[in-house]
Amino acid sequence: MPLSRVVFVLVTLGLPFAFYTVFVLWPFVQAFVYSLTNWSGFTDTFEFVGLSNYAALLKDDIFLKAVRNNLLLALVVPLVTIILALALATMVTVGGSSTGAVRGLSRSSFYRIVSFFPYTIPAIVIGLIWSQMFDPSSGLVNAALTGIGLDQFESFAWLGEVSTAMPVTMFVIIWGFVGFYMVLFIAAIKGIPAELYDAARVDGAGRFRMTFMVTLPMVRETIQTAYIYLGILALDAFVYMAALNASGGPQNSTLTMTQDLFNTAFKQGQFGLASAMGVVLALLTLLFAAIVFAVNRLSGGKEA
Amino acid sequence: MSRSRHRAGVVHAGGNDAVRDRKKDWMDLRGNSVDRRSILRLAMAGSVTLPALALAGCATGGGSSDDPTTTAGGNTSETNPFGMADKSTVEAVIFNGGYGIDYVTFAAGVVEKTQAGSSVEVKPSTQIAQELQPRFVGGNPPDLIDNSGANLIGINTIADQLEDLNDVFEAKNLEGTTIKDTLYPGVEEPGTIDGKLVAINYVQTLYAVWYSASLFEANGWTPPKTWDEAIKLGADAKAKGKFLMLWGKEAATYYQTLAIGSAIKEGGDEVRLALENLKPDCWSHAAVQGVFKALETIIKNGYMKPGGGGTQFTAAQAQWSNGQEALLYPSGSWIENEMKDQTKADFKMTGFPEMTVTAQSKMPYTALHSAAGEGFIVPSKAKNVAGGKELLRTMLSKEAATNFAKTKLAPTIVKDTVPADGFGSTALQSQSKLLADAGDDVFTWKFVDNYGMNQDMLVPWNAFLAGQFDAARLTSELQKITDKVANDSSVKKVEVK
Known part of the structure; x- marks a missing residue:
């Protein structure tokens, strides 16, 4: 190999890989090692305790509750966000007048900007805004509901009732992300050759049929990517939870693994156990991505 | 990856010269990619073996030996009792x-x-x-x-x-x-x-129930000494369109602090020791149950402002100190400083000791839950x-x-x-008075903090204050939390006598 090529490989591959090793792989390995110890996090000594941290997690109802909450989030948040984002993107790109060239609704760029807007706000701010909106006594939501005569919502604690805390939290996350994924899908749909739509229309396809037979198959890969991103976000969700219900919500109904991990590490001084939680979370995330890929492939998404 | 390979196949099938040239280039790249792979493999092997070699080290290395950089001690003297080194x-x-x-x-x-x-x-x-x-x-x-x-x-x-x-x-x-x-x-x-x-707690904190002396005076109310009086005051408050108490979600356990304080005064040291040592059935003691039942009545009668489970605690506290929507708030003495900017003018914040269950409590009504806070280490x-x-x-x-x-x-x-005028603060004046009245009847407990249980305890308390749990369910949930710690052999217990 000529020297220039060796230098090229070292710079383009070696350097990033060195960084990747030091800042990604190494901490992973470290976390795994700590998960096998009883390290408190504040000493330079610890003992290896084998897999007993993992055994403890299996018996820890609070952690298991957090796992269930995360799985629920990973199921609902991506699904609802993607359906809404796709519907909006379709309206903006191909949902317009059925005469002339295929196009979106009139003034679609306005809708695009408006719905993208929440994404420009940092997650923590979104969380704080909505926690004020849902405040039982002075929040806008209850003010509006009691204003139209629904008196049962006087001082109703949306984030303090087991039945509503999780749905409200999901709503806030979805609200923050629909716009971004709409823009992502618009880009994907714009990449579909217009001839396909024209041909479909000539064949007599209506808007619904065009959406399901042309748009969806053509943006399939984008949907898969979006699903994985949103799933990872839902398995984390720390920022939203910290702003909406920092202590885990009523009867821990919105407690997530990341929150439990944080409390275990810094409040209870059990870094070993917390590292085990981190490893479980990482495995669940990988599993989630694998499932999404598998579902897409099995349903014929890829030329296998 | 599969897609690019697929496309390459299409190119290969193309057949004309230009395409074949391109294919050749591509093959060259493929050829080089073998080298690239072996580099990858090498790096991968390195990244796996290196940590294995250095396992014992990790982030925890470096601190184990005695620190040689510690500043050498100076000479001790009356004005420098610990021998702080000169110009350090x-x-x-x-x-x-x-x-x-x-x-x-x-x-x-x-x-x-x-x-x-x-x-x-x-x-x-x-x-x-x-x-x-x-x-x-x-x-x-x-x-x-x-x-x-x-x-x-x-x-x-x-x-x-x-x-x-x-x-x-x-x-x-x-x-x-x-x-x-x-x-x-x-x-x-x-x-x-x-x-x-191990720690010197610097700030003297006392726990009490706080109210607006000016509001009480205007309505002819007096601070309740027993829970029965508190329930009666709740009815009076309701007649005026106010609540007796309110809470915020992060501070639901302030009511646990109030309840434990009140129960210890009622039942004496045996209640305190049962809780401190995480005894089975410690929450079922008659004195604790007396307080829980009274709180249950307050909640059932609608004297507790609803919605606290969804309200940020300082916002809830402002509803008391600024909005005067509720009469009483149980808290530590930091409350005046915490709400300084959100307290109604002429509020005259004043504290009184926790209510007792009966007038025949084992410790006097003036007994005080007080503990220093802000631990310096x-x-x-x-x-x-x-x-x-x-x-x-x-x-x-x-x-x-x-x-x-x-x-x-x-x-x-x-x-x-603190001078007699409390630097002009009614809350500070009442703190001095509470401490003086209590004399030697000062108590505290540590089990909640020692075992880091507050986070878990917030959950049943929020549910109880919102009326979702009754006193019996609250008792069993709290017992579950204490039992879990008591039965966890990996948690070092601190025995309290």
């Missing part, structure tokens, strides 16, 4: 919460004068555990830490890495009096673990241990302690720093 530097990390850090900066200024040539750095932090965790592991913690706030370090976790601060209490203050003779009784209690004074591995202690000694001297009481409207553990 002291680093203090102070929790920047309700009390700010300026009171330590004030003491730092004094140290720089009394120990000429020394310099004291005071750094604020709101995330004590996260910020200092790596420094504890690395063996270079600061010389003095105010371990406080929501993200404090569990003191049990680091107790064996901390200095025994008894010599600070034994030392003379800047005025020449032995420090322990200038303090309120029992102040060493909260910072003592297994007989070692000196890590043994700090560079300037003597400097950390010297700063603490200065803070416990008259000048700095008075400065604290005056600017924070809260007494430190140093006695006689």
Whole structure:
């Protein structure tokens, strides 16, 4: 190999890989090692305790509750966000007048900007805004509901009732992300050759049929990517939870693994156990991505 | 990947010369990619074996040997009892919460004068555990830490890495009096673990039920002494369109503090010891149940403002101190300073001791739940241990302690720093009165903090205050939390006698 090529490989591959090793792989390995110890996090000594941290997690109802909450989030948040984002993107790109060239609704760029807007706000701010909106006594939501005569919502604690805390939290996350994924899908749909739509229309396809037979198959890969991103976000969700219900919500109904991990590490001084939680979370995330890929492939998404 | 391979196949099938040339290029690249792969494989192997070799090290290396950089001690003397080295530097990390850090900066200024040539750095932090965790592991913690706030370090976790601060209490203050003779009784209690004074809790905190003296006067109300009187007051409040009490979601356990305090006064030491030692059925004691039942009645009768489970706690507190939507709020004495900007003019915040269940309680009504807060610790591995202690000694001297009481409207553990007019604060006046009335009947408990149970306990308390749980369910849920800790052999128990 000529020297220039060796230098090229070292710079383009070696350097990033060195960084990747030091800042990604190494901490992973470290976390795994700590998960096998009883390290408190504040000493330079610890003992290896084998897999007993993992055994403890299996018996820890609070952690298991957090796992269930995360799985629920990973199921609902991506699904609802993607359906809404796709519907909006379709309206903006191909949902317009059925005469002339295929196009979106009139003034679609306005809708695009408006719905993208929440994404420009940092997650923590979104969380704080909505926690004020849902405040039982002075929040806008209850003010509006009691204003139209629904008196049962006087001082109703949306984030303090087991039945509503999780749905409200999901709503806030979805609200923050629909716009971004709409823009992502618009880009994907714009990449579909217009001839396909024209041909479909000539064949007599209506808007619904065009959406399901042309748009969806053509943006399939984008949907898969979006699903994985949103799933990872839902398995984390720390920022939203910290702003909406920092202590885990009523009867821990919105407690997530990341929150439990944080409390275990810094409040209870059990870094070993917390590292085990981190490893479980990482495995669940990988599993989630694998499932999404598998579902897409099995349903014929890829030329296998 | 599969897609690009697929496309390559299409190119291959193309067949004309140009395409074949391109294919050749591509093959070259493929050829090189074998080299690339072996590099990858090598790097991968390295990344797996390296950590395996260095497992024992990791982030935890480096601190195990004795720190050679520790500043050598100077000579001890009357004015320098811990032998702080000449012209040395002291680093203090102070929790920047309700009390700010300026009171330590004030003491730092004094140290720089009394120990000429020394310099004291005071750094604020709101995330004590996260910020200092790596420094504890690395063996270079600061010389003095105010371990406080929501993200404090569990003191049990680091107790064996901390200095025994008894010599600070034994030392003379800047005025020449032995420090322990200038303090309120029992102040060493909260910072003592297994007989070692690991933390000096600086701020004298007392727990009471707070109300607006002006509002009570205008309506002819008096503070209730028993829970029955409290329930009656709830009816009066309702007649005026007000609630008796309210809560915020992060502070639901303030009602647990109130309930335990009240139950200990009712049932005496046996209630306190049962809870402290996590006895089975400790929550089923008649005195505890008496309080829970009374609270249940208050909640059922609608005297507790609904919606607290979804309200941020300072917002809830403002509904009491500014909106006057509720009459009473149970809290520690930090409440006046915390709500300073959100208290109605002429509110006249005043505290009274926890209600008792009956008039025949084992401890008198005036008995008080009081414990010092803001734990100051000196890590043994700090560079300037003597400097950390010297700063603490200065803070416990008259000048700095008075400065604290005056600017924070809260007494430190140093006695006689608050004048009769409480620097014009009704809350501070009532604190002095409560402490004086209680005399020696002062008690506290530590099990909730010792075992880090507050987070778990918030859950049933929020449910109970919102009316989702009754007293029986609250009891069983709390018992479950204490039983879990009691039966966990990996948790070191602190026996209380």
